[in-house]
Amino acid sequence: MGHTVLVCDDAIFMRTMITDILNQAGYDIVGEAESGTQAVQRYRDLKPDLVTMDIVMPDMGGIEAVREIVKHDPDAKILMCSAMGQQALVVEAIQAGAKDFVVKPFQPSRVLEAVQRVLG
Amino acid sequence: MDLAKYAALFVAESRAHLRSCNQLLIAWEQAPAAAEPVGGLFRAVHSIKGMAATMGYVQVSDVAHHAESLLDAIRGGRVTVRPEHLDLLFRAVDALEDGVEAAATGKAVTDAGSGALVRALEVAASGITAKSAPAPVAPAEPVAGALLDVAVVVRPGTPLRGARASLALRRVDALGTVSRVTPATPEFERDGFDGRFAFRLRTGAAPREVDAAVRAAGDIATVAIDIASEQPSLETAAFRQVRVDVERLDAMTKLAGELVVSRNRLLDVLAAQPDGELRRTVETLGRQVGEMQAEVLAARMTPVSELFDRFPRVVRDLARDLGKRVRLETEDGNIEVDRAVLEELGDPLVHLVRNAIDHGIEPAAAREAAGKPAEGRLRLLAAREKNSVVIQVLDDGRGIDRARVLRQARAAGVVDESLETLGDDQLLKVLSRSGFSTATAVSGVSGRGVGVDVVVTRLRALGGSVELSSRPGEGTTFALRVPLTLAIVSALLVRVGDERYAVPLAYVAEVVDYEGGARTGLGTAEVLLVRGARVPTLHLARLFAVPEARAHRRPAVVLQVGERRAAVVVDALEGQQDIVVEPFVAPVGTPPWFGGATILADGQPALILDAAALA
Numbered sequence: 001m002g003h004t005v006l007v008c009d010d011a012i013f014m015r016t017m018i019t020d021i022l023n024q025a026g027y028d029i030v031g032e033a034e035s036g037t038q039a040v041q042r043y044r045d046l047k048p049d050l051v052t053m054d055i056v057m058p059d060m061g062g063i064e065a066v067r068e069i070v071k072h073d074p075d076a077k078i079l080m081c082s083a084m085g086q087q088a089l090v091v092e093a094i095q096a097g098a099k100d101f102v103v104k105p106f107q108p109s110r111v112l113e114a115v116q117r118v119l120g
Numbered sequence: 121m122d123l124a125k126y127a128a129l130f131v132a133e134s135r136a137h138l139r140s141c142n143q144l145l146i147a148w149e150q151a152p153a154a155a156e157p158v159g160g161l162f163r164a165v166h167s168i169k170g171m172a173a174t175m176g177y178v179q180v181s182d183v184a185h186h187a188e189s190l191l192d193a194i195r196g197g198r199v200t201v202r203p204e205h206l207d208l209l210f211r212a213v214d215a216l217e218d219g220v221e222a223a224a225t226g227k228a229v230t231d232a233g234s235g236a237l238v239r240a241l242e243v244a245a246s247g248i249t250a251k252s253a254p255a256p257v258a259p260a261e262p263v264a265g266a267l268l269d270v271a272v273v274v275r276p277g278t279p280l281r282g283a284r285a286s287l288a289l290r291r292v293d294a295l296g297t298v299s300r301v302t303p304a305t306p307e308f309e310r311d312g313f314d315g316r317f318a319f320r321l322r323t324g325a326a327p328r329e330v331d332a333a334v335r336a337a338g339d340i341a342t343v344a345i346d347i348a349s350e351q352p353s354l355e356t357a358a359f360r361q362v363r364v365d366v367e368r369l370d371a372m373t374k375l376a377g378e379l380v381v382s383r384n385r386l387l388d389v390l391a392a393q394p395d396g397e398l399r400r401t402v403e404t405l406g407r408q409v410g411e412m413q414a415e416v417l418a419a420r421m422t423p424v425s426e427l428f429d430r431f432p433r434v435v436r437d438l439a440r441d442l443g444k445r446v447r448l449e450t451e452d453g454n455i456e457v458d459r460a461v462l463e464e465l466g467d468p469l470v471h472l473v474r475n476a477i478d479h480g481i482e483p484a485a486a487r488e489a490a491g492k493p494a495e496g497r498l499r500l501l502a503a504r505e506k507n508s509v510v511i512q513v514l515d516d517g518r519g520i521d522r523a524r525v526l527r528q529a530r531a532a533g534v535v536d537e538s539l540e541t542l543g544d545d546q547l548l549k550v551l552s553r554s555g556f557s558t559a560t561a562v563s564g565v566s567g568r569g570v571g572v573d574v575v576v577t578r579l580r581a582l583g584g585s586v587e588l589s590s591r592p593g594e595g596t597t598f599a600l601r602v603p604l605t606l607a608i609v610s611a612l613l614v615r616v617g618d619e620r621y622a623v624p625l626a627y628v629a630e631v632v633d634y635e636g637g638a639r640t641g642l643g644t645a646e647v648l649l650v651r652g653a654r655v656p657t658l659h660l661a662r663l664f665a666v667p668e669a670r671a672h673r674r675p676a677v678v679l680q681v682g683e684r685r686a687a688v689v690v691d692a693l694e695g696q697q698d699i700v701v702e703p704f705v706a707p708v709g710t711p712p713w714f715g716g717a718t719i720l721a722d723g724q725p726a727l728i729l730d731a732a733a734l735a
Contacts, residue, residue: 082280088309090283094290100338101287103279117338 002026003119006046008039008065009054009081014104018052018081021108022115036060040068043076050119051078053098055089063093070097077118081106130171131224132363137164138220141213142433149206149436155195161209162191168216180219183234186241187212199247208244211237267322267348272334274315275341281315282308288337289319295333296323315341320348366459369420376413377608377700383409384697384721417605421456424502424509427465428452431473431500438477445484445495446477455502457509458605461582465511465602468578471571472513472598473498480517480596490593492516507610507626508584508603516595525550545684548588552576575600582606583624583701583715585732587682601682609701611728613694613720614677617666620726622699622718623688627731629680634689635673648687650678657687658734663713679735686735697721701728 005027009015019029031046033039037060043051051069055062062080069076080093080101090101099118102111141164148157169184187209193199215234272288274281285308292298301319308317321330327345334343383406390399428450439446481487481496488494499514522542529535529542529550542550551572575598576586584602603609603626611622612631630650638649639657646657655678661668669691676687699718715730 082283084279085311087280087282087311087313090280091286091305091309094283094286099287101280101283114338117336120336 002028003049004028004030004046005115006031006033006039006042006048006051008033008036008042008051008057008062010034010057011054014054014081017106018111021106021111022052024108025112025115027115034058036062036065036068039065043069044072049077050115051076052081053078053093054081055083055086055093063089063096066093066096066098079114079118126175127223128365129363130175130177131220134168134171134216134220134223137168138213138217139429140164141216143429145206145210145213146432146436148201149203152201152206158191158195158201162188162195165191165212165216168220172219175223177219177223179234180216180223182238183212183215183219183241186238186245187216190241190245193245193247199245205244208237208240212241266324267320268327268330269318269320269346269348270330270334271318271342271344271346272316273341275339276315278315278339281339282310282313284337284339285313285315285317288334288340291333291337292319292321292330295325295330296321364419369416370460372416373420374700376409376416379409380413380608380698381700381719381721385723388721413608417458417608420459420605422459422462424452424455424457424462424511425450427462427469428500428502430466431469434470434473435477435498438474442478443483444477444481446481446498447495448498448500450500452502453504455504455509457602460606461509461602461604464578464582465600468575468600469500469511469513471575472600473500475571476513476515476517476596480515480519482518486518490518504604505601508601511600511602512597513600514595514597519592519594519596520547520551520590522547522590522592544587544589547590548572548576548586551588552586580715580730580732583609583728583730585681599682606701608698609728610696611699611718612677612696613726614660614688614690615692615694616660616664616690617669619664619666620694620720620724621660621690622697622720622726622728623677623679624715624728624731625696627679627681627735629678629685631693632676632678632687633673634676634687637676648676650685650687653685655685655687657689659689661689661691663711679731681732681735684735688729688734699726699728 002025005022007015007018007022007029009018009032015032015034019032022029027050030048031042033042035057039051039053039057039062040060053062053065057065060068066078066080069078074097076097078098080090080098081104082090082093082101083104090098093101100114102114141161144157144160144164148154148161151157165184165188169181169188172178172180172184190199190205190209194201194205199205215237219234270292272285274284274288278284286305289298289301289305299320299322302317303313307313323330325333327347330345331343334340383402386402387406390402393399431450432448435446435448476498477496481498482490482492484494487496497516499512501512501514503510503512525547526535526539526542530537530539534550534553535542535546539546552575553573572586579586579600579602582602583606584600587599587601588596589599590596603624609622610625612625612628613620613622615621632648632650634648634657639646640649640654641647647654648657649655657676659668674689674691675693676689677693679686679688697720699720701716701718713730713733714727715733716728718726718728720726
């Protein structure tokens with residue numbers, strides 16, 4: 001069985017896209033979240049091997065969610081999904097404990113590279 | 121090992137540590153409960169101890185050792201900090217300073233006078249228990265693992281290279297201790313970050329493990345790892361920087377300046393030639409000379425903060441000696457100026473700061489009676505203005521007693537009997553007369569005379585100027601205006617009679633047509649109307665007692681120094697030139713309106729006009 005993944009993004013479009021890329025590569029999408037609060041909740045319930053995390057989400061942002069998740073599980077493997085121009089936010093997320101990042105628009109090969117690095 | 125070659129490094133680094141010691145002691149004095157200053161002091165004193173011991177400066181390392189023991193006892197809670205401990209530490213820092221300066225001049229470091237201090241430190245540190253003192257001077261403690269210098273380049277074209285760099289740093293952080301990240305990590309958050317960074321890593325891991333950790337961050341183009349030198353002197357030197365003797369830099373500046381003059385001369389000669397290979401080559405060469413000179417000058421630039429940093433201690437000591445309460449605020453505005461300018465500014469600033477505390481700021485009781493906060497406020501500010509820097513010394517004291525200055529000036533025959541009030545400019549003129557003093561009691565602090573004459577003379581020698589404004593009961597402000605660099609000045613060349621003179625462009629507001637302009641008054645009262653404003657007018661030919669030109673279209677150069685302006689009538693303009701200001705020792709009897717001398721592009725000498733003296 002492939003690694004389990006939780007996909008967090010407020011846009012259905014992005015969630016679908018990431019899910020497709022990862023599914024095709026044999027990963028097992030076990031859940032989705034559309035806000036930071038939901039992401040923290042689902043992480044606790046599902047204990048996935050990997051989380052993909054959007055930075056800007058309603059309710060609780062991605063960086064805050066990273067902090068919360070890492071607080072409960074210091075080994076959590078979180079991959080940030082960022083847009084160009086969000087350098088400062090990505091650096092902040094890394095300092096908060098995120099393990100890697102990918103930049104939108106997504107190229108499937110680069111997403112998979114990053115996922116492999118994080119799970120590696 | 122030949123230690124002599126490390127002596128300069130020892131002095132330079134010790135000075136830097138001592139500067140931070142003074143700052144930390146002051147911060148500590150203001151907040152005795154704070155923990156950070158103690159740790160910082162301990163580290164600084166410890167570094168000095170290690171270096172001095174290596175150099176064989178026993179007295180310095182001995183004082184440092186005992187100061188460190190006291191700091192350690194305080195840090196460890198074995199001794200409760202009291203004001204006399206701080207005084208003792210201030211004295212220890214002074215003694216270290218003396219030792220370091222003695223080393224700097226190559227004098228033998230004697231132990232005269234440090235015995236009592238060492239004993240006092242010992243007693244203080246033994247407050248409760250003596251056995252807790254740290255071990256005697258030992259070479260820097262052995263450290264685990266190797267020290268690696270790592271340079272990394274993120275693959276060009278990768279998005280968010282800064283974030284990639286942060287990832288690499290985080291991965292490496294797990295292997296050991298990362299220090300000296302270049303550029304500093306906030307740079308990583310900037311969009312312009314080019315993906316090149318370096319850091320130092322203290323680690324037990326092998327270089328190839330470090331390489332793998334960096335590359336695991338992804339999108340890494342190259343990783344270069346060097347074993348770093350364990351030399352303690354290099355520990356604190358910033359990565360990718362070398363120390364250069366100031367004298368060598370001065371020699372380079374002078375040469376670069378002379379190259380510029382030669383270039384100008386060459387271009388002058390070639391101006392008459394038709395376009396051709398030779399001229400194009402010389403023009404290229406000229407540009408390169410200019411660029412090289414700019415680089416050399418940039419290397420001499422030093423942050424103003426280095427000058428300001430010594431004042432917290434000066435102010436604290438003075439305020440204490442005079443029984444006053446003074447808060448110092450500094451704003452250096454991240455401005456950099458030529459090291460030579462900065463060095464020349466030190467003494468004048470100390471003079472003005474002393475005056476402000478001694479004569480300006482009132483004792484606490486008098487301040488409260490006047491409805492002011494008991495604590496006086498002294499500010500040092502630096503700001504850029506065109507090609508100059510303005511440094512202001514502002515106090516919120518009683519202001520200068522104009523009536524008294526006027527009485528004394530009248531008595532001394534310095535001003536016209538009929539003068540009833542002194543404006544700020546006149547006040548400065550009177551105060552800057554050599555030896556003029558209004559101090560009721562000659563204090564040990566400001567000495568005889570208020571020293572304003574010294575300040576004005578020094579600033580003029582720098583091609584700068586001084587402005588003063590003072591309001592009774594509200595305070596006094598001195599503004600010192602100096603060029604950013606002494607090495608090279610853009611100047612307007614003017615002709616008067618048979619001679620040419622250079623006017624620093626920094627002081628030229630504009631050039632107007634004198635003959636066609638509207639004028640009123642005559643002789644010394646002549647005024648030229650410039651854009652509706654009345655500007656006092658001077659004729660250089662009359663001033664220099666040469667026959668006036670009969671030209672029909674004589675121009676007037678409008679000089680501006682701070683708020684003051686003057687229109688200076690000359691025979692003709694001769695263009696603009698970068699000139700190298702030569703040190704100028706004016707022969708006795710030289711009129712005050714010359715600020716220096718230079719060699720022009722055609723090889724002829726010319727005098728430089730002092731705008732501050734004319735405006």
